[in-house]
Amino acid sequence: MSTLASHNQNMISNIFCSGEILHYVQMSRIFNDSKHFVDMKLKYPVWRVEDEFKLLLNVTNNNPDKEDLKKFVEKNFDPPGSGFEPWIPDDWKKRPKFIDNIQDVHLQNWALQLNAIWTKLGRSISEDVERNSSLYSQIYVPHPFIIPGGRFREFYYWDSYWIIDGLLLSEMFDTALKMLLNYIYLVELYGYIPNGGRVYFLERSQPPFLIPMFNLYYEATKNDMLLMENIATLEKEFQFWMKNRSVTIVKDGITYIAFQYRVETDSPRPESYYEDVLKAQNLSNDSKNLFYSEIKTAAESGWDFSSRWFLSDGERTLNFSDLHPSHLVPVCLTSIIANNAKTLSKFFEILNDQNKSDEYNNIANDINKTISRVFWNDDEGMWFDYNIKQNKVQKGFYPSNLMPLWAKAYGTERDVTYIAECIISYLNRINITSYPGGIPTSLMNSSQQWDLPNGWAPLQYFACYWITKYWRN
Numbered sequence: 001m002s003t004l005a006s007h008n009q010n011m012i013s014n015i016f017c018s019g020e021i022l023h024y025v026q027m028s029r030i031f032n033d034s035k036h037f038v039d040m041k042l043k044y045p046v047w048r049v050e051d052e053f054k055l056l057l058n059v060t061n062n063n064p065d066k067e068d069l070k071k072f073v074e075k076n077f078d079p080p081g082s083g084f085e086p087w088i089p090d091d092w093k094k095r096p097k098f099i100d101n102i103q104d105v106h107l108q109n110w111a112l113q114l115n116a117i118w119t120k121l122g123r124s125i126s127e128d129v130e131r132n133s134s135l136y137s138q139i140y141v142p143h144p145f146i147i148p149g150g151r152f153r154e155f156y157y158w159d160s161y162w163i164i165d166g167l168l169l170s171e172m173f174d175t176a177l178k179m180l181l182n183y184i185y186l187v188e189l190y191g192y193i194p195n196g197g198r199v200y201f202l203e204r205s206q207p208p209f210l211i212p213m214f215n216l217y218y219e220a221t222k223n224d225m226l227l228m229e230n231i232a233t234l235e236k237e238f239q240f241w242m243k244n245r246s247v248t249i250v251k252d253g254i255t256y257i258a259f260q261y262r263v264e265t266d267s268p269r270p271e272s273y274y275e276d277v278l279k280a281q282n283l284s285n286d287s288k289n290l291f292y293s294e295i296k297t298a299a300e301s302g303w304d305f306s307s308r309w310f311l312s313d314g315e316r317t318l319n320f321s322d323l324h325p326s327h328l329v330p331v332c333l334t335s336i337i338a339n340n341a342k343t344l345s346k347f348f349e350i351l352n353d354q355n356k357s358d359e360y361n362n363i364a365n366d367i368n369k370t371i372s373r374v375f376w377n378d379d380e381g382m383w384f385d386y387n388i389k390q391n392k393v394q395k396g397f398y399p400s401n402l403m404p405l406w407a408k409a410y411g412t413e414r415d416v417t418y419i420a421e422c423i424i425s426y427l428n429r430i431n432i433t434s435y436p437g438g439i440p441t442s443l444m445n446s447s448q449q450w451d452l453p454n455g456w457a458p459l460q461y462f463a464c465y466w467i468t469k470y471w472r473n
């Protein structure tokens with residue numbers, strides 16, 4: 001990152017990531033959605049807005065009321081959305097080939113409607129964001145991209161895996177490539193991919209799907225040149241997770257490698273500032289920082305929030321105050337990384353680098369051993385997250401338990417037919433097909449969005465991927 005770009009980022013972070021302005025504005029509840037303020041654009045340079053705010057504090061004896069703050073925001077900020085331009089992908093097709101393979105006419109119409117949504121979700125970042133980055137919370141990327149939509153106006157890391165899968169199905173190879181190149185740009189700039197396209201997401205990443213995204217694209221295009229040009233950056237991202245998110249587990253005297261989501265911070269999420277401060281209000285300062293770290297760690301997992309991370313004395317609870325993702329080693333993240341190592345090994349083989357290919361194959365095999373010996377539970381016939389505080393598997397159904405199947409990370413120690421039978425019997429025991437709307441996110445109703453009765457698209461995907469590929473056989 002150039003010195004100027006990093007200077008601009010520090011300046012804008014003083015407004016949107018921490019500091020007095022963020023605190024006063026977010027706690028005043030001028031906006032119902034805390035994300036609104038941090039997505040606004042500064043009308044004037046940071047120093048001028050800061051001076052204006054100091055003046056406001058002076059004249060109000062450090063006690064500006066809601067109306068004062070509303071006027072200050074109106075005077076100094078433009079509404080969210082500035083800095084993005086709607087973008088209709090050039091390669092969008094009204095009727096891609098897959099539509100004609102759908103026999104049911106209702107489903108065919110539905111697929112046509114879905115395919116049309118690409119034209120609504122394309123965004124490019126305006127040139128002004130590159131020129132005047134110290135006025136925007138957006139992270140500049142060079143190519144247009146597809147956003148999740150609604151209040152999510154920017155790109156999100158793990159959402160992009162399914163977006164790219166869909167783009168390839170819709171034969172939008174160029175748009176998929178643009179998104180991949182943006183992520184390559186971000187890894188080169190930061191060494192990792194942030195949670196989403198805003199400076200307030202820079203403290204954390206999201207489930208590491210860059211290598212699987214590249215694999216989807218490679219399988220669709222067989223573009224060896226692209227692999228050759230970007231393999232070093234893919235390795236760089238892999239090393240970020242190895243260096244910053246790995247953990248060792250000792251079981252029966254043997255040391256195993258696994259991976260955790262992990263964020264250390266001393267502040268609330270800027271985009272949910274009010275909510276986080278409220279939840280932490282009765283805690284001491286030290287406990288507050290630990291709690292904020294747990295909140296951001298859970299957000300890095302993509303599962304924000306879920307009973308999956310609510311733990312007290314080794315049991316899952318329904319209480320947010322028991323939020324402890326740091327106590328768990330998630331089977332899903334460890335599976336994604338095993339899959340990434342295996343895919344890097346495949347890529348190096350394609351590029352005729354056998355040494356590197358063997359190196360990554362060995363890493364994948366080591367991680368598979370963890371999945372097979374630490375996460376697998378013979379009594380239940382299922383993989384589970386591992387509780388490192390209690391040294392035990394943390395039982396309970398979450399579709400993420402099935403991730404070793406998607407990742408083919410179950411190792412060689414158990415026959416795959418035996419594993420499949422155990423899993424079918426487990427899913428039958430918990431009556432998994434009896435829930436309306438598909439496979440639920442959990443069997444615990446905590447009123448959090450990543451819990452019963454909700455079902456999330458990525459989780460349906462992982463479960464159905466396996467069911468359609470293997471269960472039928």
Ligand SMILES: OC[C@H]1O[C@H](O[C@H]2O[C@H](CO)[C@@H](O)[C@H](O)[C@H]2O)[C@H](O)[C@@H](O)[C@@H]1O
Binds near residue numbers: 195
């Ligand atoms: O604004 C609150 C949180 O919003 C995001 O999380 C949710 O939406 C994302 C975009 O679709 C999705 O990737 C994530 O799995 C959802 O839980 C954001 O990622 C969080 O960091 C943020 O705090």
